[in-house]
Every structure is written in C-alpha cells, then in structure tokens.
Amino acid sequence: MQWQHICTxxxxxxxxxxxxxxxxxxxxxxxLPDQSPPLYAxxxxxxxxGANVLSRGIVGDINGELVVASPLYKQHFSLxxxxxxxxxxxxxxxxxVKLDGDKVLLRPLPAALNRTGT
Amino acid sequence: xxxxxxVFPTSGNLVIIGNGMVGHHLVKxxxxxxxxxxxxxxxxxxxxxxxxxxxxxxxxFDDQTPEDLCLSPAQWYRDNRVALHLNDEVVEIDRDNKTVxxxxxxxxxxxxxxxxxxxxxxxxxIPGHEHEHCLVYRTVDDLDAIKRCAGNxxxxxxxxxxxxxxxxxxxxxxxxxxxxVVEFAPQLMPVQLDETGxxxxxxxxxxxxxxxxxxMKTELIDAGEAHALRMNxxxxxxxxxxxxxxxxxxxxxxxxxxQSGLELGERGGIVVDNQCRTSDPAIFAIGECAxxxxxxxxxxxxxxxxxxxxxxxxxxxxxxxxGADMSTKLKLMGVDVGSVGDAQARTAGARCYRFQDExxxxxxxxxxxxxxxxxxxxxxxxxxxxxxxxxxxxxxGIALPDNPASLILPAGDAAPALGADALPDGATxxxxxxxxxxxxxxxxxxxxxxxxxxxxxxxASTGCGGCAALLKSVVDAGLEARGVAVNNHLCEHxxxxxxxxxxxxxxxxxxxxREVRDTHGKGLGCEICKPAVASILASIHNDYILEPExxxxxxxxxxxxxxxxxDGTYSVVPRVxxxxxxxxxxxxxxxxxxxxxxxxxxxxxxxxDLFGARLEQLPMIWEELIDAGFETGHAYxxxxxxxxxxxxxTWCRYGVQDSVGMAIFLEHRYxxxxxxxxxxxxxxxxxxxxxxxxxxxxxxIATENGWNLYVCGNGGMxxxxxxxxxTDLSDQQLVQLVDRxxxxxxxxxxxxxxxxxxxxxxxxxxxxxRQVVIDDRLGIGAELEAQMDVVRERYQCxxxxxxxxxxxxxxxxxxxxxxTPDQDIRFVRERGQPRPATEDERSDLIxxxxx
Numbered sequence: 014m015q016w017q018h019i020c021t022x023x024x025x026x027x028x029x030x031x032x033x034x035x036x037x038x039x040x041x042x043x044x045l046p047d048q049s050p051p052l053y054a055x056x057x058x059x060x061x062x063g064a065n066v067l068s069r070g071i072v073g074d075i076n077g078e079l080v081v082a083s084p085l086y087k088q089h090f091s092l093x094x095x096x097x098x099x100x101x102x103x104x105x106x107x108x109x110v111k112l113d114g115d116k117v118l119l120r121p122l123p124a125a126l127n128r129t130g131t
Numbered sequence: 132x133x134x135x136x137x138v139f140p141t142s143g144n145l146v147i148i149g150n151g152m153v154g155h156h157l158v159k160x161x162x163x164x165x166x167x168x169x170x171x172x173x174x175x176x177x178x179x180x181x182x183x184x185x186x187x188x189x190x191x192f193d194d195q196t197p198e199d200l201c202l203s204p205a206q207w208y209r210d211n212r213v214a215l216h217l218n219d220e221v222v223e224i225d226r227d228n229k230t231v232x233x234x235x236x237x238x239x240x241x242x243x244x245x246x247x248x249x250x251x252x253x254x255x256x257i258p259g260h261e262h263e264h265c266l267v268y269r270t271v272d273d274l275d276a277i278k279r280c281a282g283n284x285x286x287x288x289x290x291x292x293x294x295x296x297x298x299x300x301x302x303x304x305x306x307x308x309x310x311x312v313v314e315f316a317p318q319l320m321p322v323q324l325d326e327t328g329x330x331x332x333x334x335x336x337x338x339x340x341x342x343x344x345x346x347m348k349t350e351l352i353d354a355g356e357a358h359a360l361r362m363n364x365x366x367x368x369x370x371x372x373x374x375x376x377x378x379x380x381x382x383x384x385x386x387x388x389x390q391s392g393l394e395l396g397e398r399g400g401i402v403v404d405n406q407c408r409t410s411d412p413a414i415f416a417i418g419e420c421a422x423x424x425x426x427x428x429x430x431x432x433x434x435x436x437x438x439x440x441x442x443x444x445x446x447x448x449x450x451x452x453x454g455a456d457m458s459t460k461l462k463l464m465g466v467d468v469g470s471v472g473d474a475q476a477r478t479a480g481a482r483c484y485r486f487q488d489e490x491x492x493x494x495x496x497x498x499x500x501x502x503x504x505x506x507x508x509x510x511x512x513x514x515x516x517x518x519x520x521x522x523x524x525x526x527x528g529i530a531l532p533d534n535p536a537s538l539i540l541p542a543g544d545a546a547p548a549l550g551a552d553a554l555p556d557g558a559t560x561x562x563x564x565x566x567x568x569x570x571x572x573x574x575x576x577x578x579x580x581x582x583x584x585x586x587x588x589x590x591a592s593t594g595c596g597g598c599a600a601l602l603k604s605v606v607d608a609g610l611e612a613r614g615v616a617v618n619n620h621l622c623e624h625x626x627x628x629x630x631x632x633x634x635x636x637x638x639x640x641x642x643x644x645r646e647v648r649d650t651h652g653k654g655l656g657c658e659i660c661k662p663a664v665a666s667i668l669a670s671i672h673n674d675y676i677l678e679p680e681x682x683x684x685x686x687x688x689x690x691x692x693x694x695x696x697x698d699g700t701y702s703v704v705p706r707v708x709x710x711x712x713x714x715x716x717x718x719x720x721x722x723x724x725x726x727x728x729x730x731x732x733x734x735x736x737x738x739x740d741l742f743g744a745r746l747e748q749l750p751m752i753w754e755e756l757i758d759a760g761f762e763t764g765h766a767y768x769x770x771x772x773x774x775x776x777x778x779x780x781t782w783c784r785y786g787v788q789d790s791v792g793m794a795i796f797l798e799h800r801y802x803x804x805x806x807x808x809x810x811x812x813x814x815x816x817x818x819x820x821x822x823x824x825x826x827x828x829x830x831x832i833a834t835e836n837g838w839n840l841y842v843c844g845n846g847g848m849x850x851x852x853x854x855x856x857x858t859d860l861s862d863q864q865l866v867q868l869v870d871r872x873x874x875x876x877x878x879x880x881x882x883x884x885x886x887x888x889x890x891x892x893x894x895x896x897x898x899x900x901r902q903v904v905i906d907d908r909l910g911i912g913a914e915l916e917a918q919m920d921v922v923r924e925r926y927q928c929x930x931x932x933x934x935x936x937x938x939x940x941x942x943x944x945x946x947x948x949x950x951t952p953d954q955d956i957r958f959v960r961e962r963g964q965p966r967p968a969t970e971d972e973r974s975d976l977i978x979x980x981x982x
Contacts, residue, residue: 019947019948020947020948024941024947024948025947026682026683026942027679027683028682028683028684029682029683029690031942031944031947032945032946032947033946033947033948033949034946034948034949034951035948039946039953042947045655048655058955062697063697063698063970064697064698064699064955065699065953065955066687066695066699069687069690069691069695069699070658070687071657071658071661071662071683071684071685071686071687072655072683073624073654073655073656073657073658073660073661074654074655074656074657075623075657076623077654079655080657082657082658084686084687084688084695085695085697085699087658
C-alpha cells in the first residue's frame, strides 16, 4: 500500500489526538512532539465503549508503555500495538504513520487486517 | 449463687427475652460464632419492631426514620434461623418446667434463658403524673406519642436535667416547642458534672432558648388555665405547660425476675455473677436489668460486654464480666460533655486541676491520685478533644507527665499528645466492641493494611464512632512499625498526594504540567495526574484551560467544553444563575434545541441540558447561545456548577430573605472556580428549605437575622447532610466564610474527593474547620480570600474565548481531513425527542442505509 497524505502538522494537537477518515475507517492520530517517533495512529473506535472517541482520550504512559485512555470508561490502549491493557482479548487496529516535513502520511492497512480490531 | 453440681446444658433451646440493643448484640454474637451453633434461638420482644439504636433516638426528630436506626431487619433473623417474636411480651417464667409464657399465650420451653429486658423510665409518683399529656422518652413508640402530643402544644417541660432529660429537651426543642427543664438537684447533670461544669452547660443550653429550672421539686400536676397542665412546686411559683416528659432516671426491668423468684437487689435489678448467671444457673441476665456487684450499668458498652460474656459461656468457653468503665463522651444540644473515671474526685486524697475559659465556654477538670502519678478521672464541658487521651491515661495507669496541668491546658501550649506508641497492648481502643490495641496489631499482622480493613476485621469504631481519631493513629502507627508506607501517591508518575502536589506547585510558582513533571514527577503522565495537575493549576492561576500547554491535560469534557455521552456526542448546559431565566432566553434555548434537534431535559440544578450535539456542532450552538446572552455553565468541569434557589421573599409568603438574589450573587462570584470535584450550592429563603441546601457542598438558609451557612453536604452516591457551620451571618460574613471554606477545600482535598468525604477525613473534623475558617487558627484566612480574588478576577467564559479563536475552533471537527459528520452516530425518536439508537436499532438503521 502507498503512503497517503492525510493532513498537515498544524491540524494536529501537540500532546493530544485528532480523528481522521481514511477509506471510510476512522483513525485516531496522536502527536507527541517529545517522543520518537512523534506520531501514532490507532483505530478511533472504542470497542468497549462502542463509540468513535479514542482520539479524544488523554495520552500518557503506563509502566513505560505509550497509551491513550478511553474518555468513556478509561481503559488504556497501547499507541504502538493497539492492545487494551485491561482486557487481553480486546485491541484496536494500528496504522503506520509518519511526518514528511509538515505533511502527515499514513499507510492504509489491507482491508482484512483493518477489521480485526472490532 | 451457681450450683456447682448442676451440669449446664450446652445445646437445645435458647430463649432470649428482650430485643433491645444488648439482646440484639447477644443474638448477633451467637450468630457470628458460626453455622454449627448448638442452640436454637428464640427471641421474644415487647416492642413491635426489631432492635434499634436507642442511643440515637433523638435522630428521629432530625431526619432519620425508625428504619434508619434498625440494627438488623427481621429478614436477618430469618436468614440466620432465629425465631423472632415481636409484640409478644413474656409474662411468666415457669422455672420448674423450664418454660416461658407470653401475653399472646405462646409457651416455649428453654434449656437456657437470657433476660435482656433492659430498664424502664422512672416516673416520680407525683399526683397527676398519669395525665395523658405526661409522657416518657425511651422507645420509638414513646417518641411517636411525644410527636403527636407536641402537634397541638406550644410549651413542653422535661422533668429531669440529666443526660436523658437533656436529650428529651432537645427533642422538644426540635419539635418547635418552648422548652423547659425542671431538675430537682441544684445543677444540670449532677451525676456526671460538678457545680462549675453544670453551670457552664446550663449557660450553653440556655443560649439555645431552653429554660432551665434547678432545685425544683414538683409536688402536684393539675389542670392549667393558659395551658393544659399546671405544675406546682415546693416553695416556687407554678409553671403551666401543654405536655410533660419524664426523664428522671431509669429502673431495671426486673419484673420477670421478681415473678419467678430470682434473687434481686435491694433496690431492684436481677443479681448476676461474673458469668452473668442469675440465682438460677439456667438463667442469665444482661444489660440494664442485671445487677452485678450491686451496680446497674446504664450504658450500652457494658451491656455488650455482658452479652459477649454470655455468648462465650453458652459455647462452653471462658467468659468473665468484671465490671466496666463508665466513662462517657457525648454531645448534648451541640455541647460536648465528657466524663472519665472518678470525675467527681471521690477517691480519698484525690487532687484536682481545673481550666476554665468563660469566653469560649470551655471547662476541663483533671483528677489525679494523691501522689500525683496517675489520672483518676476527668470532666470536660464545651470541648472533648482531650477525652481520648485522658481516658487512655486513666484506663492504662499511664504515668502523668511532669506538668499534669498541660493535659487540660489549651492546645498550642505544647500539650503532650499521647501517641499510639505510648499505649500498652491491652489498652481498649474501641469500648463499644471491646477492641484492644493488641487486637488491632494482630489484625495488622493478619494482613489488614488499611483503616477500612481494620474496621471490617475488628469492628473497631463501628459503634458510636467516638474512637475514630484514636483508631486511626493506632492503625497508622502500626502500619508504620511494619514498614508499610501509607501510600497516597497520585499515580505512578508522582510520588505525592494531591495535597502535597498542590503545595509544591503553589510554593514553586509552577505554571505548566511540564514544569511540574520535570521538577516533581517522571514519565509522560496519565489520565489521573494530568487532569489533577490541570485542576490545581486552574485553581491557582485560572488560565484559559485550552492554551496549548494545558489542552492535552484535560479530560475530554474540558477539552470540548461539553459533556460526552455514551455515543460520543455531547450535551450542552448554559449557565442559568439560580435557575432564574427570562422568557426570551428560554425561547432561545428552545429554538437552538429545535434547530440542532437536541434532546432537552431539565437538570436537578435548575438548568436545561441539551443532548446529542456532535463535536462539529458545538461552536455553532454556542455562538447562538452567546449571542442571546448565555455563558458557559461549566457542567463539564470539576468546578462550581449551580446555585439552586427557591423563589424567596420576593414572591413567597414565608420567605424571609431574597434567596434568588443571593443565589445569583453567589453563582456569579464562584463560577469558574476549579476544584478537586464538582461543587454545588443552594440558597433557601426560609427554614422550609425548598432549595434543599442541606444536601449541597455549600448550603445557605435565610433566617430573620441573615443567613445560616451549611457545609459539606452531598446528594449522589453517598448522601450526607450538610453540617451547620455558622449562623445569622451578614452577606459580607457569608462570602468571607464561603471563600475560605472553598479555598481550604481546594488546597487540602484529595483528587476527586467531594467536600463531604473531605470533611469526614479532615483530622479534627468540623471543629477544626471552624477553627481554621472562623477563628483563623492557621493565620491563612486572608491568603485564602486573596487566592479566591485571583480566581474571580481571571474568570472568563471559556466558550466565548474559544469562539473568538479560529485556531482553537479547528479542534471542533469530527475529522481533520473530511467535512462529514461521524456516520456511526444514530438517533431514534422517543416521546417526541431524539435519543441514541441502541445496538440493535443501529444495525437495522445501518442496513437500511446501505441498501
């Protein structure tokens, strides 16, 4: 799959997330300028709360792992793997994402993989 | 007394006569000893309800119901296979046939019998005492009778100025009667207090409007002229009244002992030995009907000890009742009274220290042994802070400090606090449940690691609660000794409590999360510490919360200045100060809700909540609301929400002050204050309390002379009645106290701790809060007010600031790369309004769309 231009750096919110729509899928993009890499993309759909809200959660780290806490019921999802820290059998999809200058680029997943999270 | 040749049965039918607090405690102890009890328990009670907390009977005049006082419901007895016969008094014990016979004709055989019949109120044989408006104060039924009688009465007299008499007087006062107390002795509470203590108590009680008549002997009660009754006294002018409550002491209820020929004391009471056995080895007596060593114990704690003794004996275990300490601590009409050991200094050679503060209304007396080495007793009026320490000195024979007077001198003069370490293992910490320091340490060794665990495991401090502070210090010391750090860390990123962090931020002048984390924390932070630090920064600096350095810290509700609902949409609550709204504004709300198809509901805080707004709709909605003159309601923040009000003196026939005006004033004064948890206020225009101010964090109730301030009430998950904090305040005094209470709460509360829990955990409780806020004991009053000024000066409507900033508005988009709304948000209509579709409904809707 090709890298796809999603938005620019100024659409992002430092230390927090925004949502993007890619081929009908909702993606949560997190921008952590102090981290390397600074950009993370996981599914926006919270499989436990059942709503598209993960981009609106608070990001941080739990035992060193970068996570976002769902704003609905506060479960933590890894920004790197999409795994839910509280429930082994729950996870959300993860996308490859990078900054090219001020451009935010994302590589869409194969459709099949894309659906596994939910 | 006990016939040593008798083999006492260890199983069979156990009959317990009486279901008061002590009788209930026996049942409970037996039941808790396990399922394999060899006894079949039958309980007979004269009253028509299961045992209740008689000690707190006067709470029925406040807001409690008899159900609140119930110790265990009838179902509990059934669940534990205890046969409970209510409203069926035992009238005869047939010792020859080992059978009891009830008024209702029930016959029940027994192998062992326990009398827990308690006592009855003594009514002096004054001619006329049988008048129907002459009542007593002991049972729920008695209280019902008092309530009924008081309905048509204006004035009430209590005969008896002892502990129970003053309780009864408080009841009459709460019923709104002009209340008089007639006492035969020359002072109040002659058993527990000396002349000075009695005089001080009298002054405090009279200040509440209760009329006290001491040295009065009632000779005759006959019909009155202005009132139903006239009391005639020896050598004094008569007193007319509509009702009389006798509370002149108790007498052991020993009639069954008398009927069945058990040995009685000269002045009544069923004689028992150290196992609480009567002269018949198959029969026990416990509580106020039992006479041990020629003493009747009129307190509940010794009764419980007797109950536990009998429970042990019934299980063939060692049990010994060897007397009980009669020290007591209570609050009478808001006045603290404490009596420890030999408070009257009757021991030969006893020496006394006295401290008296007529201004504050405090009297303390310390009674020490002739050699001045030990505490024999103490008397406290107006302030019982020293009670626990003095009691421990007395009970454990702890050697007095070099300057014994320091034990009763005002705090601040370096009174040596008796640390938990100084107590011997045998020291009784909780006398209601007889829990020693040793037992607490055992529980700690057994794996308990918090105050809550200890309470569950030992029941300590679950009775009267008087030992709560002492228990906490013993548990803390015990944990510390075991190397258990009492961890109050905020989260893995900050090894500090919220309170500590607050002070570090304040003192360090820190202004951002990054600064705070770099100086005092580690890692990136998380959803616990980020909002907590954001809230602390906001209550110190009150910056705009969506500044770039703050925005990532906020919970989603704060980020989008609205309340997220289960489907990811938001609800919008504009401020409607005090619930007062013009028809024009009301129409605006209707128009906006209708235009954006929002579900509309009136909130509990007298506002209107508009549900179902999508992220990208929020700025448009707010633009219209701000144009119409609305401002943000902060419903999304841990902050001041609303000030509810009744309509007050402007319209209401009963209102005595303008409650709406005051509520609007308060709402504007404190709006925008961010705090550890949400804050709710209410203002009522009169004592009818239609605004329900006593369930709020800050409650204000109008009086003829100004305002009464209530603090730390709570509705919600664990309701708590607010405490009366100060009375008859001017507007100015009111805001000064509210400023200080709120800022002190903001400074010292834990994360997400409501004011109710905060107060309950505040060492020293309400009295300490009064000292800090009213007396300015810490000297921080002006600082607290100044900080509130800062917060008020920097108030801004966060929605107006946001609307005016295109950069901030960018965040209010469903997607950074698409203009479409979130297609997964689906509504269906119910009762004419939209609501989120359920999962089933949603799949139907989506299928319809894809076809």
